[in-house]
Amino acid sequence: MPELPEVETVRRGLAPVMEGRRILAARQNRPDLRFPFPDRFAERLTGQTVEHLERRAKYLIARLSGGESLLMHLGMSGRFTITADQVDSGDLAAFVHSQGGNPKHDHAVFEMEGGARVTFNDPRRFGFMALFATDAEESVPFLAGLGPEPLGNAFSSAHLDTALSGRKSPIKMALLDQRVVAGLGNIYVCEALWRSGISPRRTAGTIKGARSVRLVRNIRNVLSEAIEAGGTTLRDFAATDGALGYFQHSFAVYGREGEPCHSDPGHGPIQRIVQSGRSTFFCPQCQR
The missing domain is CATH 1.10.8.50 (Helicase, Ruva Protein; domain 3)
Structure with a gap:
């Protein structure tokens, strides 16, 4: 299962095409992964701007403009890839990559402002996604009780x-x-x-x-x-x-x-x- 460095590597790869950009359309291609997708998943994400993309422990967290946060876990075989039919920025083009993995395992897709498409592919389906109110983060079961980040000042x-x-x-x-x-x-x-x-x-x-x-x-x-x-x-x-x-x-x-x-x-x-x-x-x- 990916550990902190692998998840941080993915965060750094996604940030240039997601941070500060609006999700023009979101879709899920099945009802569940490890857990069911959140209710009205695509509806709640479409139109939201990803204000910041963070990593907490082994989770990715996208902070959304509407007051919710999208939590994403890679599981054992999950990966994100970035593709584009058309890109409106030379800077963004440097971060657009060819699709990897069997498309039948593409379970969630985010069409981003600027032309990039972010796809979550997970053959084993041990990954998952969750949506929660950002101001209620301390009560989110996946995050509650986590210790300090090992690269942060609180870890000593x-x-x-x-x-x-x-x-x-x-x-x-x-x-x-x-x-x-x-x-x-x-x-x-x-x-x-x-x-x-x-x-x-x-x-x-x-x-x-x-x-x-x-x-x-x-x-x-x-x-x-x-x-x-x-x-x-x-x-x-x-x-x-x-x-x-x-x-x-x-x-x-x-x-x-x-x-x-x-x-x-x-x-x-x-x-x-x-x-x-x-x-x-x-x-x-x-x-x-």
Whole structure:
């Protein structure tokens, strides 16, 4: 499932053709994805201007001029593509790309002011869309209780010390708890723990002081580097232009079971264990 860097990559690709532009027409090609489409979905979106396109955790949120917000989740195989029959701006033309994916899986289409068409394609249909009143965001089930953004000012070693205090679960699982920090997923937690020299088995409540400072820094670094690389492509993910992410070529531990540790050729091999049904990759010599 796409994690924070992949969703941020998609946001950056969509922003030039959606932000500040009116949705001339919206349509849905089936009644549901993972969940049913909102009531009167096309009617409520048509004519609205996308004032801002944001990312919150692993969600995209389009702030609309009429006081509602459109929440979008990619699921496991969802992707947005941008096409155009006619484009009225040279700047916009740079962001128009060929369609990807089987058209029979095109489930939602937005005809944007300026000539661009934004299409959501999702073969597995684990993605979804929801509409909610922007001023009632705190009560939206998908967003309520989310922790701070890991790249934002609210995420700090002090926050992590408090959020992890007394927790007896392994640190790997605590970091996947979206109430602790929003948007982290399996891949980037494994990589950040390796960079920090922290075992994924270590009790979460013992992560404080210098360990906490180091972990916060490395979470920020690994996410920033992944965003710059266009995210990670392991199976389905592609950006709005069809490009695949490249961060998988920088993995230190994820998916490298049995291979030497990058920090020291004499270390390793990288081990894989299963924690709460998720694969965890780590170096037992470097991570304590």
